[in-house]
Amino acid sequence: MELSQLETFLAVVAEKSFSRAAARLHRTQPAVSQVIRKLEEELGEPLFERASRDGTLTAAGDVLREYAERLLRLREEASSALAEVKALERGRLTLAANEYTCLYLLPVLDAFRRHCPHISILVQRSLASRIPDQVLGRTVELGIVSYRPEDDPLGAIGVYSDDLVFIVPPHHALAREKKVRIRDIGAENFIAHNVPSPMRQRVEESFAKHKTPLNIGVELPSLEAIKRFVASGNGVAFVPALTVQAEAQRGEVVIVDVPELAYARKLWLVYRKYGTPSYAALAFLRIVRTLSRERGLPYLYDEKANSTSKKQQSETVG
Secondary structure (H helix, E strand, C coil): CCHHHHHHHHHHHHHCCHHHHHHHHCCCHHHHHHHHHHHHHHHCCCCECCCCCCCCECHHHHHHHHHHHHHHHHHHHHHHHHHHHHCCCCCEEEEEECCCHHHHHHHHHHHHHHHCCCCEEEEEECCHHHHHHHHHCCCCCEEEECCCCCCCCEEEEEEEEEEEEEEECCCCHHHHCCECCHHHHCCCCEEEECCCCHHHHHHHHHHHHCCCCCCEEEEECCHHHHHHHHHCCCCEEEEEHHHCHHHHHCCCCEEEECHHHCCEEEEEEEEECCCCCCHHHHHHHHHHHHHHHHHCCCEEEECCCCCCCHHHHHHHHC
């Protein structure tokens, strides 16, 4: 049973005549009769009373009419819903980020919501190491990570440039200094994240290179906890600049420059390179690109860093 057959059937029901239905459908009467005959053969039931000239339905025909109208309404609703998705009047965007990279998303999502208020957003918090697998597994459509994944099926766009900064409590002796050297902070009590990372490894290597001890007295499970612990005078820490802007502006912590640890890293937006992005994802990428153009650094839209060709990029991420 095809929808085109049901359309023909309902036209005959509405017009109460095979000839008038044929004229309405811009078809010949024999063609309409053939469609109805084939439909009856498939169902194994007559649909019209043949002795009647006004298109009277049989009991089977009356049942089919109800379901045919329902099915065609569903088709219209589906077409309308798809048009709304394309017009960004409905839809959903799913992203994955960790505690750190989620902070980058906040201003981007603010702009996205203003441009696409009807799109619902779900940001899943995840470990950075798991985000590429979530994108590949289609658990989420986009992910934000602080390293560039090596998986070939993943595309990556540089979207933010962030620095590692040294923070101390406001009443700390070093808070009055504009910059210090690594050897000046060897006696400090450091607060660190309890999840190993490439950035922590680089810090440890730098301290070892300068023959300076790195005294990690406390390890905590979140950046928020680290900042609060430093602010309350319990030690010092290295954290991403993005995570401590508000606290530094409020004077809760002080950022002191350590030139020997001037490490910048990019945040990467990752997506399925060979997938078909949703209209919501394409709109999100346009917002990311616009934000980069309007605000400049540290916001980026670095497609050159992507290993795909320009043709692949345009086909994949619009």
